[in-house]
Amino acid sequence: MTTLATVPDAGWQRWEHRVQTSAHPVAYRLLRSIAARGPVVRVPRVGVVVSDAALARDVLCDTTHFTKTGPGSPSDLWTPVLGPAVLLNMEGPDHTALRRRLSGLFTPGYVTGLCDRVLAQPLAGLTRRLAAGEEADLVAVAKSCAGAAICEITGMPAEPERFAAAHADASEVTKAVRLWRHSLPPRQIRHAREVLGRLTASAVDAYRRGGDDTLPGRLRGLGLTEEEARGAVGAFLLTGTETLVSFIPRLIAICHDTGLLDRLRDGTADTAAVIEEALRVTVPSPVMLRSVARATEVGGVPVAPGDRVVVATLLCAAAYGGFDPGRPHPPELRRLWFGAGPHFCIGMPLAMAQIRAVLDAVLAAGPVVVAGRRTARRVLIPGYARLTLTRRSAP
Numbered sequence: 001m002t003t004l005a006t007v008p009d010a011g012w013q014r015w016e017h018r019v020q021t022s023a024h025p026v027a028y029r030l031l032r033s034i035a036a037r038g039p040v041v042r043v044p045r046v047g048v049v050v051s052d053a054a055l056a057r058d059v060l061c062d063t064t065h066f067t068k069t070g071p072g073s074p075s076d077l078w079t080p081v082l083g084p085a086v087l088l089n090m091e092g093p094d095h096t097a098l099r100r101r102l103s104g105l106f107t108p109g110y111v112t113g114l115c116d117r118v119l120a121q122p123l124a125g126l127t128r129r130l131a132a133g134e135e136a137d138l139v140a141v142a143k144s145c146a147g148a149a150i151c152e153i154t155g156m157p158a159e160p161e162r163f164a165a166a167h168a169d170a171s172e173v174t175k176a177v178r179l180w181r182h183s184l185p186p187r188q189i190r191h192a193r194e195v196l197g198r199l200t201a202s203a204v205d206a207y208r209r210g211g212d213d214t215l216p217g218r219l220r221g222l223g224l225t226e227e228e229a230r231g232a233v234g235a236f237l238l239t240g241t242e243t244l245v246s247f248i249p250r251l252i253a254i255c256h257d258t259g260l261l262d263r264l265r266d267g268t269a270d271t272a273a274v275i276e277e278a279l280r281v282t283v284p285s286p287v288m289l290r291s292v293a294r295a296t297e298v299g300g301v302p303v304a305p306g307d308r309v310v311v312a313t314l315l316c317a318a319a320y321g322g323f324d325p326g327r328p329h330p331p332e333l334r335r336l337w338f339g340a341g342p343h344f345c346i347g348m349p350l351a352m353a354q355i356r357a358v359l360d361a362v363l364a365a366g367p368v369v370v371a372g373r374r375t376a377r378r379v380l381i382p383g384y385a386r387l388t389l390t391r392r393s394a395p
């Protein structure tokens with residue numbers, strides 16, 4: 001079992017700090033200084049910032065007082081782009097009913113089959129290139145895998161030459177969002193709708209064809225209307241693309257920097273625990289937003305209808321210290337990076353299957369090292385712009 005004592009620091013923290021500050025030079029430092037002032041802090045023009053895991057979970061699970069549809073909530077950002085009923089901007093019985101119909105979508109069998117179908121070929125290429133002594137950029141690989149998943153989600157044929165363009169299109173939609181932005185400017189809304197319209201057009205075709213061989217066809221089988229299916233596809237593209245492109249290279253970088261790549265390969269480190277702990281220290285979805293629906297308090301701080309609550313998951317998770325895959329996560333923290341309560345990430349099984357598939361492909365190439373890296377500047381979700389791996393030469 002890997003314990004804190006056996007995982008060397010080896011600079012992973014320095015790199016993660018650079019990843020965060022390259023993405024948000026001001027906001028990241030501001031967030032950290034807010035956390036130092038207390039677990040719940042009211043910040044003018046930002047909102048009520050929560051940086052304690054137990055309080056964050058209370059807010060996310062309390063749909064009587066907090067909502068995703070009021071002022072300052074995600075619905076302000078996404079309803080103009082996606083329409084009014086796409087899970088992440090819904091609450092109450094309609095949301096529960098749609099979630100219930102979608103519960104049979106990302107089953108273990110389906111996500112394993114999806115990864116085998118669309119990721120096997122690009123990942124076999126990655127293993128082959130690394131094993132042959134070539135360099136490979138993990139960010140490009142993660143984008144290609146995201147593109148492959150997008151083809152599947154939108155019902156397009158999963159042909160490798162489409163992957164880069166599919167990913168570029170999906171990331172166009174999230175590009176305009178900034179950490180502190182309450183809504184999108186009209187020009188960005190028009191652009192995002194245009195790009196999304198293009199991506200979801202093939203989903204509508206696949207929905208109309210029906211059948212179990214495409215995701216939109218499966219949505220029809222689960223009883224979603226055409227409009228609901230188009231909305232669900234849009235929500236998957238929005239939430240399930242950049243999170244993985246951010247996380248996968250950071251996972252590999254942390255495993256490299258802590259010396260865990262070798263131990264994962266020889267089976268002396270627990271892969272599931274390493275992935276979960278890397279999710280904790282990176283938190284690819286760094287904040288969650290809620291609007292206050294009814295007056296209440298959070299950790300003793302009174303909040304009133306219309307207040308914006310910023311659940312700073314990144315800070316909640318950071319409070320539990322350095323990287324230690326051998327330490328179990330306490331109940332209040334468990335999988336908080338995938339949310340909590342009725343909006344808990346519906347795509348988690350697909351995310352975990354994709355992460356595992358890329359990690360396995362890297363490990364299968366034999367001993368590898370990071371040959372070069374560059375952090376991404378001024379992006380919504382912090383990450384690398386490039387992370388080059390190469391085979392480690394014999395001593």
Ligand code: HEM
Binds near residue numbers: 285288
């Ligand atoms: C590492 C990757 C991912 C992370 C860290 C992540 C994180 C999250 C978080 C934190 C939420 C809750 C947001 C809130 O309560 O405000 C969420 C919701 C959601 N996620 Fe993920 N996600 C990931 C991958 C995916 C994937 C691959 C998909 C689908 C293809 C997906 C689809 C969704 C959807 C549709 C929701 C909205 C659910 C609802 O509102 O009922 N996510 N995700």
